[in-house]
Amino acid sequence: MASNASDKAVDELGESEARGELERLASAIAAADIAYHRDDAPEIADADYDALKRRNAAIEARFPHLKRADSPSERVGAAPAQGFGKVVHAVRMLSLGNAFSDEDVLEFDSRVRRYLNLDADAALTCTAEPKIDGLSLSLRYEGGRLVQAATRGDGTEGENVTANARTIGDIPASLRGAPQVLEVRGEVYMAHEDFAALNARQAESGGKTFANPRNAAAGSLRQLDAAITAARPLRFFAYGWGEISAPLADTQSGALKRLENLGFTVNPLTRTVARPDEMLAHYRRIEADRATLGYDIDGVVYKVDDLDLQRRLGFRSTTPRWAIAHKFPAEIATTRLEKIEIQVGRTGALSPVARLTPVTVGGVVVSNATLHNADYIAGRDSQGNPIREGRDLREGDWVTVYRAGDVIPKVRDVDLSRRPKGAQRYEFPTKCPRCGSDAVREEGEAVAYCTGNLICPAQAVEKLKHFVSRSAFDIEGLGAKQVEAFFDDGWIREPADIFTLSQAHGPGSDAPLEKREGWGPKSATNLFAAIDERRRIPLARLIFGLGIRHVGETSAALLARSYGSWDAFAAAMRAARDHDGPEWEALNAIDGVGKVMAGAVVDFFHEQTARAAVDRLLAHLDVQDAETPRTEGSPVAGKTVVFTGTLETMTRAEAKATAESLGAKVAGSVSGKTDILVAGPGAGSKLKKAEELGVAVMTEEEWRALIG
DNA sequence: GAGCCTCGAGTTCC
């Protein structure tokens, strides 16, 4: 039976057929894995391998209870192209906003109150707990059993480290009384004493030692051989959750209690605090205990306790509005500023970088630091106010450096008493160091730009790097390094060249990729396949990839959503050529698009060279129309809504977020394209204009009734 | 027109 079953569509399979199929697939995939990984001699084509994996996943999705203990979908190292399989998070793993001072914490408190329309003296309870310096992990339990563990990755997609997570003592393999689906999120870390012992062992056995516990934890979790992870002393604190089939509690603190009862370890310094002064008091207590905790922490996290309020607050593009991380002050080190060099970005921006005598800051050796712009070097901000009390930076100076947010190295100050004799004030270049074109700094702007847009090789290569970057075309195997090498050899000079790479440099060509240093038949085939995969591209990624100034990831998605298809978008931009007319007005009416961005986009389409390059690119692409938001049964899908006057039961931001989630476009001003004006008390000119234009006007109450 | 909020662009090291 099983042999016939393999030809059947998954939804036609009976249960016993499915069981047999899963068994067959498990052994076929395992055999392919061994051939690929251990013997480095693949027996089947990658596409066939992927098909096996997909079929396995599809059957498992339909018959979850038949999932085998040795399921290929969970096995570490199962995917051939990279060490770990990828996992798309059911609920995104976000990062947190940061507070660096008491004022920032007070501001967080008032921002939350403002958003929720709470009085200054109304209670607003938060949880406060140490921020562990480890790495985030998401644990998925189904029916009380741990089925998957994934790293954070880019927040949307992480790595499957299930086998490794199973070896961590603090992570229960099964739970009693948990919801059917429960994703527990927390931090994997290594305690100080375990770290010291591990390093001692490593040194003894001649293995590599780790710079700090964080790196040790990360290195240990990302072992392809779970047996190695098992020998590493990792621990886990639970602090939150992702997808859940039933709520854990009404409050953050209640949910943490529940997780504790289920068998997780929650940090013992977690408290609920009612007011900013209590938040700060708990911060100081934790800071005072920092050295005796036995593990690294880098701050304190506050979260609004009431989950209903959390839901109302929602998310900004990368962070929740209901939480913030209060960071401890950064460590500082002293070193020498050897040289100031200039880098050229994809927009032509000239950015000075400090080359430093390498120095250890916070467990990492730093040798470069950004200097932002000419004013920053001179000791001024963009308004001309002194920073570093007006002290400028010169080559040869002794400077203090720190890692902003414990990541990005920055120069804090300069020690004038140690300034070498004859050190010269730094002269910011007036020519692009790469192409020699004039560098121009517009009046009132902080950044100088290279004007050789079409001839500057630095700009061209940076634009290409942007094009292949993660948020744009995200071509696996074609990173910044490869782009640079291909550019230098003239293989890729513009985006379209990427899609003809396999013709120009395929196996039979004059200069085949597989003969290049560092490449072989396998990696070359993989790259061509990865490129082919991106011929079908979502509209938003295409727009972002074009690298139009002022159009980042968010705005690209906004434009894609607003126009739906490439043809509609391009036609409108061409029609708006003169910064005038209905298309121009429509573009400017999009909430979030102003004159500057609109001008940049329209001018991009008007520019012959850029347009020709885009046309060459489009010949290779199948652009997918933008998905409109969930609109099923939404009464306002596709409508353009404007809010005006005072809103009484929700804040403006809430109103906007809700409307957008229902597929409506929220605009800032009333125009012929407006479908609905929601007018509260105090509405003025917008109401009048809406009435003139015959736009439907409703009260807030009517609006709420409409959207349910 | 000022003040806030958010986004864009550039940056480091593993």
Added chain:
DNA sequence: CTCGAGGCTC
């Protein structure tokens, strides 16, 4: 992560 600047609100 930070800084500058664009866009929106008041």
